Every structure is written in C-alpha cells, then in structure tokens.
Amino acid sequence: MTITIKDIAQKAGVSFSTVSKALRNSPLVQDTTKRKILTIAEEMGYQPNIAARRLVSKKSWAVGVVWPSVERATPSILITLINEELEKHDYTTLLSMNKIDSAIEVFTRFQTDAILIFYDRDSSFIEQMPYQTNIPILYYGMSGQTPYPTIDVGRGEAIRLAVEHLARLGHQRIAYLGEPSYIDQLQQEKIGAYMDEMDSRNMDKTVVPIHSMESHDGYIAAIQVLQSERRPTAIISGSYDLTRGILRAAAELKLDVPKQLSVVSYDHIPQMAELELPITSVGVDVKRIAGVIAEKLVQLTANQSESPGDVIRLRPELVQRASTSAPNVF
C-alpha cells in the first residue's frame, strides 16, 4: 500500500492540507509542526504521487527526450550532461526510444513540461510537423529546419575554424575524414564547410570517406590516406571516435603527431584532452551545450508563449592542444 499525505496526517494528528504545506515547506505552517511532519514522512517512506500533483498543479517536473536511435553512441555524453543539468533545476529526464511522433504522443499523455528532440537522420522530423501537442518543443540540430526553437552549434563554422588554424600554421595538404552521407545533414554541413573554406584558399581538397562513424572506420580510412602518394600533412576529423582511429593509424605507421601529421578533431569534449596525445579540437564545449539546452528547456516550461521559433546559435571555438603544429617541410 502506498503512503499518502492522509496517512501522514492521521499519524501526526493534523489535517492533510497541513501535511501538504509542510512537505512543500510553506511558511504557513509552524516550524515545530513542520519538523514533526517531515520526520514522520521520512519514517513512513513517503513518496509524493506525481500523477496527483500533476493533475492539480499542471506541472510534472519532467522533461521528455526523444531519442529514437539509442544505438548511436554519439550524443550519449550530451544526454548524460543534460540530465545532470536538469536535475539542478529539479527536473527529471525521461527518455523515449520511440519514433518521434509516437514519442511525442507518449510525452503528451504523460504531460511532461517540455520535449527535447535530437536531430535524427532516420526520423523525418520535418515531414511530420506540426505535431499535435501543446507541450513546448526544443530542437537540437540545424537552424532553419523547423518552426520550433532550435539550438544550433555551428558545425560548419567549427570546421572553418579548423581549416583556418591549420592554414595559418602553414599546412597545404589538409584532408577531411568524415562521412559524406547525403542523408545526414549534420555531416553534410561539416563537409560543405570544409569544401568552401578550402576552395576560398585555393587549396586542394581531399575528403576521405567512411561509411560509419566508429573508431575503426577512422582507423581504416586513415591508414589508407596516410599511405597514399601525396600524404596530407594535416587531417580534420569529423568526430571523436574517428580521431581515436586516426591516432592509432598514425602510431602504427610510425608517423609522429604533430611533427609529421597534424590532427584537428570536431567535438569539444573533455575526452579530447585525455587521449594519449591531447587533441586540438573544434566545436562548442559539450558542457556548454548541455547547460544552454537545459536552461532553454526550463525557460520553455515557464513562459508558455514566448519566442516561438527562435534559434540559439552557439559559437564554436578552437582549443589548441598538442596535436597540431607547423608542417615538417623537408
């Protein structure tokens, strides 16, 4: 049997509304009574019933995260951080692995206070809009795709920073290692920026294509390109996992990083600094992303009808570490 505030009220010899107030730390109840009630509640192992609370207060203190592709490891670090961040605001994070539309339906039924949707190459988010829900939605992906508030971390700009950094160091042969997928627009944006930026500098482009984003794909592709005729002096990697593969390949081929090969990686995560060799990386700090997302979500739960389709653009930055230097010219 579940313990309710009525049980506590009976034991404490007060009315249940007093218990409710005491538990919510209302100033309307005396300190001594409050303490007494609190101890009794603790003793009895009371857990508030969200359903009842939600019903009257219109708040569930939960945020739903739509995550159709649990398999993909990439955003898991981000999700973990968002979860932590939301906890600070007293929000609970619930994940659904259903397709976007049915996940939204679930969260609508459960009346979460906000919904976060990740860009997903496999779920045609846009086609199904607008969704039938009155819960505020936040979209993490590219701007201009949806009428919902969006957080865009400027993947293109990040890659531009990488090219610029390497060019400034004097590199001429800069390769990009990543997935040239025509379905994944996030990858497209990065490669597009690489192309653009290289063109504008009149430098030869080399895109080393991979089929999947696992570390081993990076390894294979790197082995190949690093053994080619005109080996690049620098590689821009599309992600952390790929970078790990590239480093392994370089080590195996006895190429010194950064003396013989500079490496810049997309993804601004702490792990970049903890590799055998700390890696120069570009992107928005994942902690910052998580912070901004959490904050925006909390904000959305509050103001019902503010800033409908606005876009928050986060400026990526380059963090120089040990993996880049001027090319070894001889």
Next chain:
Amino acid sequence: MTITIKDIAQKAGVSFSTVSKALRNSPLVQDTTKRKILTIAEEMGYQPNIAARRLVSKKSWAVGVVWPSVERATPSILITLINEELEKHDYTTLLSMNKIDSAIEVFTRFQTDAILIFYDRDSSFIEQMPYQTNIPILYYGMSGQTPYPTIDVGRGEAIRLAVEHLARLGHQRIAYLGEPSYIDQLQQEKIGAYMDEMDSRNMDKTVVPIHSMESHDGYIAAIQVLQSERRPTAIISGSYDLTRGILRAAAELKLDVPKQLSVVSYDHIPQMAELELPITSVGVDVKRIAGVIAEKLVQLTANQSESPGDVIRLRPELVQRASTSAPNVF
C-alpha cells in the same frame, strides 16, 4: 489548452462519463453514440491524461527501464526489442539514465507499473537493496544476486556450447577473446566457463584479453594472437562487436574463415547472419529474451504478490553458420 473528455462531452451533447466509456469502448454505450464521440475526439485531437487515469485506475501503462550507462551500446538492441514487445501489450517504455536508486525513485513517483533493471557493472545494485518502492522489479543479469525476479540467459552455458562445438569439430587450440574484467561479472561468467570447459577436456587455454568491448579492440587483439607462434585454429569471441574486429583481422592477414580459422561468437542476434560471413553463434536469441522479459514484466504488473524471487533461466543455443568447420590439419 488541453482537450479533456468534458470538452468532448459538451460538443457531443452527452455527459462526460459517457465519453469516458465510449473512448474505452465500453459495451454500455450505444454504437452510434460511440462513433459520434470517437470522431469528435479525433477531430479535437484528444489525448487522455495519464496522470488522471493513473490516479483513479492505479495503472499508468508504463514500464520504467533503468539504464545508467547509456553509452554502452550492447544492450541497446535488446532495449529496442523490449520496447516493441511491450507496445504490443499496450505498455509504454520509459528510460531513465539516472543511477539505479534515483531512477527507481523517479519511477516510483511516476508510478510506473513495473521496473526493469539491467545488470550494470558500475552501479552497485546489490549494495543498495532493498529499494524503497512498492513497484515490482525485474532484474536482467545473473541469478542469485538479488531477491528480485531475475532473468538469466546462461552466459556460461553458452560458452560451454561453443567449446563443445569446436572440440567436436576437432579443434585443439581454441582461444577465447574477451574482457577478463574483475568488475564485470557477466564477462567473468563467460571466461570462467571457458576455463572450466577447456580444463575438463585437458586442452590448453588462451585468453586474449581486451580492455574495452569495441570492434577495434577485437581487431587489435585478433591481429596479435593470429600472428603468434602457435596460432589458434578457433576463436571464441565474447561479443558481436569483437567478432567484427576479428573478421577484419582475419581478412587482413589473409586467413580463410573457416578453413584456417573457425570463429564462434557470443550474442544471438540477427546481425550475426548478416555479416560478410555468417557467424556461428551462441546465446539466447535476443528476440526471445525481449519476449520473455516483456511477458514477465506484464505479468508482474498484474499479480501483485506472486513468485517473489524466482529466476527464469533461458537456455542458450548454438546456431551453426558458415564460420566454423573442422580445422585444416596440414
């Protein structure tokens, strides 16, 4: 503004209790009325409020899954299938990535009808027991660890099957490639079974250790062991990911599978048959695991106080595919 049954009632010109019954397809309301109400509900985009429903009917039709290590890719296939399976029973799956204790608290507050907990090397499940919740818990891991109903897929027995199969084919030098982690009991169980089974046949044991379970780890380890003095004629792989690495290594070393190297892999998943070379594998079919888990969960939601600490043991099986044959003895 959310649409409630009262809104529908007004529009349909009936009482709200009739609407409630109509929506639940009760025989107590006339067919014509029922149809009318159903169309209006559809038109208005009605979504039932779970909180209210839960409050009165004591059912949320949701199952909470505790999944602290979202990063780990392994069980994601399983979770996806469980989700599908539960949907057939009209249940919604909610994931929480919090630590076990706080995830349980969340699900208790949300009053899910059952909780599923995965073995997790990082969360000390046992230490914190018993948990303060009245929601039935199902544990997916090793039997004998908890007082909760447990589903055990006999990882040890699976590996024994693999050894037996290879031995019967005439292999003498059978290596095991996997993680000999002293924290991960699931891996321990597999390696332990390998040791045992090899000992009882008086065969030399070779455990090829890896540090992580990614495909690249399998690749590296396989390259190493396959170039060693007394190369094994067969490898038992601890997981699907590792197996992929092993196959790449074999291809690279121009070793023919199965003529020069037999491979048996743990994990009974469809992907095993879809690799370049279909792989002989051991384990319980992941679909069956999902089915059994879902069924047990549904059952737990029904009978409050039945079969408290029982264990469901699933018998693993060996599916012979193209990756195993008698060793090439010359």
Next chain:
DNA sequence: AATTTTAATAACAACGTTGTTAATTTGATT
C-alpha cells in the same frame, strides 16, 4: 393502457494532491 424489464445515459464519488477560503487558537492591546 399499465406495468415490468432492458437499454442507454446521466450523476456522483473517488483517486492524491495543491491553492484558496474559512475556522480556530494564540497573543497583544485596550
């Protein structure tokens, strides 16, 4: 046509909580 049975709908209480309003107790002021 009057009565009984059945079908269909309406009314109402509950679920556990919060917020508002009403009642009581306590303390201060005369």
Next chain:
DNA sequence: AATCAAATTAACAACGTTGTTATTAAAATT
C-alpha cells in the same frame, strides 16, 4: 476581562479520469 489582529490549522473545491449507482427512455410483457 473584552476586543481585535495575527498566526496557525482545518475545510473544501478543483484537477481529469474511471467505476458504480441512479435516473430516464425505450421496448416488451401483461
């Protein structure tokens, strides 16, 4: 001691739904 204000607690309505009971309308029986 009587009155008023403040502090504290109790009572009650509401949230959206379900299940039970009461009411009404229609059909069947006499």
